[in-house]
Structure formats: C-alpha cells, structure tokens
Amino acid sequence: MGELGSIVDEVEGAQPEAAPEVPPATFADFYADHFGDLVRLATLMSGSADVAPDLVQDCFVRLHARWTSVRDPLPYVRRSVVHACASHHRRNAVVRRNPLPSPRPSELGADELDDALAALPARQRAAVVLRYYADLPDAEIARALRCREGTVRSLISRALADLRKVIHP
C-alpha cells in the first residue's frame, strides 16, 4: 500500500475530525503527499485509470477553494473522491444502458474479479475498496460514505455475496 498506508495510519491514528493529528503545513504539501494515493483509490473505485486522475484533480480543486475552512482535509478529500467516483459510476451506468457498438475492454485487463467489481453498485464497490484496499475501519468508511457503520457492514456483506456468485476461489 505504500503511501496509502501512511494515509490510513494517519487517519486511524487521528482522533475526532476536529483535532487532526498533524495538520498539513500547506496545500501544496498536502497535495504532493496524497495525490497519488487518492488516484489509486479512485482508480479502484471507478475502474478507470484514465478517469481517476481527473476525478482526484477536481477534488483537490474543490479542496483548494475551501482549504482555509476545512479542518481535517484528508477525510474531506477522501469523501469527495468517493462521491466523484460514484458520480462517474452513475454516468457509466447510463453508458452501459446504451452500449456502444464495440465496447472497450477493461482498462485494467481482463479479469473476472474486475468485471465482478465493476458490476457492483457504486456504494458497495466503494465500501469494498475502502475496506480491502485502504484497510479503513468501518467508522472511517462510514464517514466517507456518509452512512452508519451498520450500513457499511451491510454494504460489504452484500458485495461479498454478489462476488461469491461469480468468483470461484
């Protein structure tokens, strides 16, 4: 996980949002530290390595506009990335309902797990990625998804049930 692990550690070590552990000195530092990790996260959520940087860049632009008022920027921008990926997922759902004559293959390569993940609803996919890639606790996932922890567990349970239907370990 590399740098993302530091993000997770930082988040996990942080106490309530009002009191971040080590507030970033400047926006540029925060951007340099977390951009790559968030792009990877967005790539897994959106399923597109091409779209993810744009989504994350937009999230940082929004964060920049509110930099002085955001007390704990990492959860904020992570939640922003989740929402951006969900929006992208909804747009892709429209495209899927109206498929092109020759659809492009998966950008991450042909893999039944990728296909199964892409078929999940956006919130289930986000919950799975945040749990099994970012290793976030349920509380942080709930914070990113703006739901309760019980809902997080429900989302992950349903996602695993759907994956088991198509994945044969």
Next chain:
Amino acid sequence: MSDPIEERLRSHLTARAAQVTVEPDAAALADRAAARPRVGTPLVAGLVALVVVLTGGGFLTGRAVAGSSPVRAAPAAGALAPAAGASGLPNADVGGTAGDGPPLMSLFTRTTGTGVTIRAYRSSTDGSCSSMMSCPPTGTLPSPAPVPTPVPCPTGATCAQPVEQATSTLGAATGASAGTSTGESAGGGSASSGTVTTTPPSTGSGCQQLTVEFSTDQAVSSTTLAAPTQGALTASEVEILGSGSFGEAEGAPAAWVAVLVGSSVTSVHLVTSTGSVLDAMAPASGVAVLAAVGSTALAATSVIGIEQDGTTGAVPSDQGAGTSGPGCSTVPVVPPPSTTTTTTTTGPSTTGSTTTTTVPTPSTLVPATATPAVARPTGAP
C-alpha cells in the same frame, strides 16, 4: 479464519493499485483551479438581483394599484416669487380619488410666502355642480344671457341638474350663470367695468370640481368648488370661484381665494389696498389659488390678473361671487366707485403699443365663513 474471497480481494486490489503510477501535477491543478467556473458568485448575484427586482416591482405595482394617495404635483412653471416651495409636475393625473369620488388630476402644489401650502386638484363628476355647492353664488350677476340648450340626458345616465335649477337660487339673477357682466352691481347699482363670471351650470357631460387643500403649520383645511373649464371665459376674464378662511380654531387663521382666469392671464396677484402683493401665482390650467396668513388677510384686498403683455387685465367687479363650501355666507359687496380710466403701457418686450385699459378700483373682498379646519397633530410637517 479469513474468507478466501476477502484475501483474493486484498491481493487483487493491491496489485491493481500498484499498476497505477501517477505523479502530482501542481501546474495542472493550478490551471484547473483557475479555469473552474465560480458558480457561487453569479448565483448569489442573480438571487440578489431577483430579490431586488421582485421587491421593486411589487412596490411599484402596489403604488400603481393602490393609487389612493395622490402624488403631490407641482405648480405650473413660472409661479411668481411669493409662491415658494413648488415642486413636481403640473397637470399630472395622479389617479387618486377623493374618497370614493372621481379621480383627481393634480393641478399644482405651492407654498405661499406666508407659509400656506396649497394643493389643487381638478376632477370631473357625473353629478350636478349644484349638488356640490351648499351655497349659491352671490354677488354681481351678469345680465341675462342666452340659456344654453341642455343636453338631453341619456337614459339611465346620471346627469347634471338643469340649468334653471342652478340659477334659480341666485335671487334676482335669472338666466344662465355663465355669462359675463359689465352691468350693475347687486349692492349699490354702480357701474362696474370688471368681469364676473359665476359658476356655470353643468350640462349632461358632468361637473368639473376643483378640490383645494390648504395647510399651515397649525391647521389644515380643504374645500371643493365647482370649477368651469378655462374655455368658459374669455381671454382676459377673471372669475372668483370661491374664498374662505381656516385655522381660526387653532389660532392661526389664514384666508384664501380661488379664481379662474382666461387664457391670456399669465399671473394673478392678491394685492392690498396699498398696492402690496400678498400672494401671486401663475395660473395652472386657468386656475389660481391665492392665500395669506392672518385673520384680516383678505380684507381690503383685490385680485388682479396680469395679461401676457403686462397689462393689468380684467379685475372682477365683485370679488365675492363664489362660495366656500359648507357654511358659506354671502360675501358683502362693496359698491365699487365709479371706474377710472388709466393708461397702461404694455411691456417693453411686446408690441410696445400703448393701450388703454379700464382698471376698476379694487373692491373689498371679505372671506367667507371658515371651512372646517382640522388641527394638525403636534410635530406633523
């Protein structure tokens, strides 16, 4: 014991993430931030503009719809020096009404040099002028003149009273009351060269009313007079529509006189016997209202119309011909002495010719009984 699918997910996601190599691009971020449309500011500005437009539109609509408070209009341009404080537009149809009455058209608003603010409005009614007048015109009446042919009243319409009814209360006077006279005075029988026109009766077209409001620092009053149009007079005629006083109860009496003038009369002066001008104004739509503060303000005063060429024009031989509303009394008419003939030179800027104009000796004008005055609340403007 870990679920195999969970372990596979962890490894799969980590492997996929490792394939993603990306470097932060601060320049691209700066460009994107600069190009980001600021929807917040235009949205707020739009909302503010919408609120302002709706508020202003509602205010204007409310004023237009309500219209019950007449906008004070201005005197005619050229009001003379004693009339101060004029503002607004003359003859502006303010769309207001006097209670449930007809719409009022503002003639002028002026403040005299003695502090009497006068607001004059003209209105038309379908009713009779005589029904509005509680007292008949008094004073010198013209020689019998041809009675205008009454206009047949349409079925179902409200028409004015017949001409005969309007003139039947005039005592010895008979015939139409719209005529002019150079005949005898009712009081003394002396000849008078002035012109007096009493209020003409209305025909089926309705009655013109002149509503005048007076106010001083201590008292206010109003009166409504029957007011014929300017076209009923000859060019140099001056007709007194009414006179009165108010403010006695408040200890601040003031007197007024309303006149209708012909088209050639450019200013009307209220002068004392010594020749000093108490008040003066340029007629607005042929109407002039003069006022002065004092219990004897109008005693031994005269109304003089000044014509365009500077000539002292017609002066009413009887300056008490009008009425002053409820409680009006007959204005005593002082028999004018024999007329004197003077020579008046016209103004230098006009023809320069010398004309001979008969100027009567000013007769006494006594204000009628005061109209009901309303005390102004303390601190009111």
